[in-house]
Amino acid sequence: xxxxxxxxxxxxxxxxxxxxxxxxxxxxxxxxxxxxxxxxxxxxxxxxxxxxxxxxxxxxxxxxxxxxxxxxxxxxxxxxxxxxxxxxxxxxxxxxxxxxxxxxxxxxxxxxxxxxxxxxxxxxxxxxxxxxxxxxxxxxxxxxxxxxxxxxxxxxxxxxxxxxxxxxxxxxxxxxxxxxxxxxxxxxxxxxxxxxxxxxxxxxxxxxxxxxxxxxxxxxxxxxxxxxxxxxxxxxxxxxxxxxxxxxxxxxxxxxxx
Numbered sequence: 001x002x003x004x005x006x007x008x009x010x011x012x013x014x015x016x017x018x019x020x021x022x023x024x025x026x027x028x029x030x031x032x033x034x035x036x037x038x039x040x041x042x043x044x045x046x047x048x049x050x051x052x053x054x055x056x057x058x059x060x061x062x063x064x065x066x067x068x069x070x071x072x073x074x075x076x077x078x079x080x081x082x083x084x085x086x087x088x089x090x091x092x093x094x095x096x097x098x099x100x101x102x103x104x105x106x107x108x109x110x111x112x113x114x115x116x117x118x119x120x121x122x123x124x125x126x127x128x129x130x131x132x133x134x135x136x137x138x139x140x141x142x143x144x145x146x147x148x149x150x151x152x153x154x155x156x157x158x159x160x161x162x163x164x165x166x167x168x169x170x171x172x173x174x175x176x177x178x179x180x181x182x183x184x185x186x187x188x189x190x191x192x193x194x195x196x197x198x199x200x201x202x203x204x205x206x207x208x209x210x211x212x213x214x215x216x217x218x219x220x221x222x223x224x225x226x227x228x229x230x231x232x233x234x235x236x237x238x239x240x241x242x243x244x245x246x247x248x249x250x251x252x253x254x255x256x257x258x
Contacts, residue, residue: 019135020129022046022127022129029046036057041059041143042140042142043140043141045057045140046139047097047136049134049136050076051077051094051097052073052076053074054136055073076093085255092106093124093137096126097126097134103125105197106121106122106124107122107198107202107206108245119206120141120142121141121142121197122140123139124137125138153183153187153191157181157188157192157196159180160177160180160181160192163177164204168204168207169208169229169230171230172204172230174188174200177200188200205244208229208231211228212225212249216252216256217256
């Protein structure tokens with residue numbers, strides 16, 4: 001059985017094999033991909049040097065609106081994801097491929113078929129051939145909801161999460177959250193990272209930006225969107241939104257309109 005909590009290590013395990021070329025790697029992965037198709041809360045893929053899909057699991061294909069993986073192959077994220085975010089993913093892929101950087105635990109906003117936002121933790125790394133050159137890249141994204149497990153403090157943290165969701169448009173102090181959870185600051189930070197893979201402050205920003213992404217699909221002025229989501233400083237809202245989505249609120253709105 002695959003432990004989803006350890007799936008982020010899969011790209012590294014693949015990269016450590018140092019195949020002769022990308023096609024050799026795909027051949028060695030052929031028997032494993034069907035097993036990855038059974039994971040409903042994680043997407044996996046391998047791409048070529050042009051950031052085009054060479055293989056992926058069924059979950060990724062379904063999130064892009066396809067019944068199987070075939071329509072994905074040969075295309076970039078820009079071509080298969082909603083215009084509001086697809087180009088951001090492709091730009092990230094190109095940095096991995098051209099600069100050889102590794103991305104670990106990047107919090108990303110996804111938009112699914114229902115246009116409801118969902119958050120995941122993305123891991124990407126370049127794949128090197130035996131001669132050391134980059135031959136492609138591999139990546140995996142885990143839904144944050146799937147990161148929750150049977151931790152003894154989960155119910156306390158669920159209360160924290162509910163408080164944030166009910167009061168995201170207000171000033172939320174860390175002291176308020178520690179009181180709700182009946183935990184010390186250190187315990188709250190540690191358990192939030194373990195269960196949600198986020199700090200308490202990141203949880204607050206995540207909820208606020210979930211609501212902001214919905215409001216930006218309408219015609220409400222961006223300044224008003226910021227205020228309704230708990231940001232009194234428009235520039236701070238814009239910086240935080242871009243940090244977690246890769247685009248500014250204005251770009252997000254423009255892309256969504258296309």
